[in-house]
Amino acid sequence: MDLIVSHWHCPRCDVGGRDREPEPSCWNCGGAAVVTSRPRVDGDDAPVTS
Numbered sequence: 497m498d499l500i501v502s503h504w505h506c507p508r509c510d511v512g513g514r515d516r517e518p519e520p521s522c523w524n525c526g527g528a529a530v531v532t533s534r535p536r537v538d539g540d541d542a543p544v545t546s
């Protein structure tokens with residue numbers, strides 16, 4: 497499978513997580529989370545998106 501997981505961080509709550517949604521929301525405050533990286537789970541080298 498070719499899953500892409502978004503790693504995100506919420507600066508307001510200082511919490512983070514992983515979500516398969518392209519635009520994840522914070523589980524704590526429900527607000528929009530900041531996606532920090534979006535690596536592919538299949539092991540390929542993902543391009544660095546800063």
Ligand SMILES: [Zn+2]
Pocket residue numbers: 506507508509510522523524525526527
């Ligand atoms: Zn939050």
